[in-house]
Amino acid sequence: MFNPLSPQQLGDAAANVWDSVVGDGLADLRPTPRQIIAEAPQRTVYRYLPAEERPQTELPVLLVPPLAAPAECFDLRRGCSLAAHLLNEGHPTYLLEYGSIRFEDRELGLEHWIDDVIPTAIRNVADDTGRPVQLIGWCLGGIMAALAAAAHQELPIRSIVLVGSPFDFRKLTLARALLPVAQVGDGALGTAIYKTLGGAPAPLVRRVFQLTSWDKWVTKPVAVAANLNDRDRLAQMGAVDHFMDNMVGYPGRSIAQLYHLFFRNNDLADGHVFLGDEEIRLGDVAQPVLSVAGADDVLAPVAAAHAVGELLTGAPEVRLRTAPGGHLGVLTGRSAVGTTWAEIDRFLCDHGAVETAAPLRRVA
Numbered sequence: 001m002f003n004p005l006s007p008q009q010l011g012d013a014a015a016n017v018w019d020s021v022v023g024d025g026l027a028d029l030r031p032t033p034r035q036i037i038a039e040a041p042q043r044t045v046y047r048y049l050p051a052e053e054r055p056q057t058e059l060p061v062l063l064v065p066p067l068a069a070p071a072e073c074f075d076l077r078r079g080c081s082l083a084a085h086l087l088n089e090g091h092p093t094y095l096l097e098y099g100s101i102r103f104e105d106r107e108l109g110l111e112h113w114i115d116d117v118i119p120t121a122i123r124n125v126a127d128d129t130g131r132p133v134q135l136i137g138w139c140l141g142g143i144m145a146a147l148a149a150a151a152h153q154e155l156p157i158r159s160i161v162l163v164g165s166p167f168d169f170r171k172l173t174l175a176r177a178l179l180p181v182a183q184v185g186d187g188a189l190g191t192a193i194y195k196t197l198g199g200a201p202a203p204l205v206r207r208v209f210q211l212t213s214w215d216k217w218v219t220k221p222v223a224v225a226a227n228l229n230d231r232d233r234l235a236q237m238g239a240v241d242h243f244m245d246n247m248v249g250y251p252g253r254s255i256a257q258l259y260h261l262f263f264r265n266n267d268l269a270d271g272h273v274f275l276g277d278e279e280i281r282l283g284d285v286a287q288p289v290l291s292v293a294g295a296d297d298v299l300a301p302v303a304a305a306h307a308v309g310e311l312l313t314g315a316p317e318v319r320l321r322t323a324p325g326g327h328l329g330v331l332t333g334r335s336a337v338g339t340t341w342a343e344i345d346r347f348l349c350d351h352g353a354v355e356t357a358a359p360l361r362r363v364a
Contacts, residue, residue, distance in 0.1 A: 013301060027238040028078035032087070033257075034095065038124040041099075042108070043117045044123045045330070048083050048093040059158055059352040060092040060129045063095055066140035067113070067254060070246045071097040073138055076332045077239040082136075085341055091348070092129055092345040096121040098248075106252035111275040113254075118148040122155050132158040137330050139164050139300065140258075142291075144160040146308070147275075150284040161344055162291040163331050168301035168307035169262050173298055220221075231360065236334055243328070271311040282308070288317040290347040292340050294330030295322050319347060 034046040050056070063083065064072040074095060075083040084094040096118065110302045125133045133156055137145035142165030149157050166172055250258070257275065267273045289312055291359045293305035323330050323339040330340055 016037055027235040027242065029239060029242060030078060031072070032075050032081055032084045037094070038121070039121070041120055042105070042112070044097045044099060045121045046095040046097065047128065048087055049077045049097065051084075051086050053193075054090070056087075056090055056092045057346065058090040058092075059131050059134050059349070060094060060125050061086050061136055062096060062125050064096050064118060064121075064135055064137035064141040064145045065098070066138060067098065067101075068248055068250050069139065070243055070248070071095055072243060072246070073328065073331060074136075076243060077235065080236065080239065080332055080334060080336075082336070082341060082344075085337065086319050089345060089348075091134075093100075094121075094125045094128075101249045101251055108251040109253040109275065110147075110257050111278065113144050114148045114221045114280070115278075118144060119152050119155055122148075126156040132156040134159045134161070134352055136161040136163065137165060138290040139327065143167070143209060146282060146285055146289070146312075147273070147280050149287060150282055151278065151280045153286060155283060156273065157287050157345065158169075159287050160285070160289045161347060162289065162305070162308065163296055163340065164300045164305060164327050164343075165291065165308070166293055166304035167311060168304045169266045170269065171301055171304035171307065173301065212255065233333065235282065268311075269307060271313075276287060283313040283316050285312050286349050287315060288319075288347075289315050290321065290343065291320045292321045292323055292330060292343055294325045294327060296324070296326045297330060299327040317351075 022070040032052075033049040035049060036044060037047050045062075063071075065073055071081040075081045078084075082094050083095065098113075098117070122135070129160050135145045135149070135157060137143070139159070142160075142162035145160055146162065146165075149155060149160060175335040203359055261267045261273055263274075268282070271283055272279055274280075289308070291308050293300065295302065297305070302322055306322075309318050309320050313319050321343045323343065324335055325331075325333040325340070330336065
């Protein structure tokens with residue numbers, strides 16, 4: 001039952017409805033200014049530009065998105081942008097973007113990103129700054145960042161932050177629901193689907209993300225009606241809708257590896273995974289790691305994300321933290337600045353002292 005609105009609230013609600021229907025919407029979706037520093041197939045590296053001239057005194061940060069999701073997850077909207085926050089904290093901030101995935105990319109496997117795209121982007125940032133790089137990866141982006149660090153120990157990585165990155169897929173509600181389907185014909189049904197489609201197309205990816213918060217999706221009209229006078233809440237809803245509308249697909253070979261190695265076999269939970277002829281061991285990660293899990297995350301529950309703590313046996317420190325929010329909300333929800341981002345700030349500060357970060361020695 002809705003509480004009656006005051007005259008001021010009614011006026012705010014009317015203004016919000018007008019701007020939503022007649023205007024340009026409530027969310028300020030202008031991206032944080034950025035410029036390209038390197039570009040290649042499936043790899044565009046951007047440097048974010050500070051809004052004002054201010055010294056960038058901290059170590060650089062590279063933001064690593066997952067496959068399929070837009071890289072705008074780190075720059076959701078003005079006033080709710082992790083990229084802008086990091087710039088304000090003095091970090092030269094960079095973004096790795098993969099671009100759209102086409103049917104012609106169906107043979108690209110996860111090793112393409114772990115052995116080529118992410119390592120090259122890290123070197124691009126290191127070359128641009130002359131300093132080691134701190135990585136922040138969300139969801140699969142965090143998993144791929146950790147695997148890249150384990151497989152390429154020569155990379156100039158100072159620390160790694162994982163947000164909503166699951167490492168024990170048996171603890172995923174979605175995985176448990178899909179497992180009976182995945183086991184049909186020893187995985188033949190799923191294999192036939194992604195081979196026919198050439199991967200996981202964007203509409204399917206969007207539906208899966210919606211299913212992870214189906215209750216919010218179904219009750220959204222009620223939530224909008226109940227918050228018509230709350231401009232910031234409505235703006236956040238609009239920004240999330242825009243994010244969801246811009247999902248991209250998974251290449252066929254990559255979705256096959258995720259399907260068989262992660263969902264069906266749960267290889268990551270054992271601390272290693274075979275990609276092609278290469279075995280990658282998470283115990284080879286030699287950097288400090290922070291893992292932040294969302295308290296309400298259905299796609300990557302706390303137990304699934306924090307399972308990484310037992311796997312990073314070579315890391316000098318592993319911090320496991322929980323923050324409010326679902327899968328996207330824990331990264332860039334309205335409360336993230338005081339929770340997830342505050343944890344990231346402390347971690348980067350503890351492991352990013354510039355005075356101890358000697359200029360890089362180039363490795364051939």
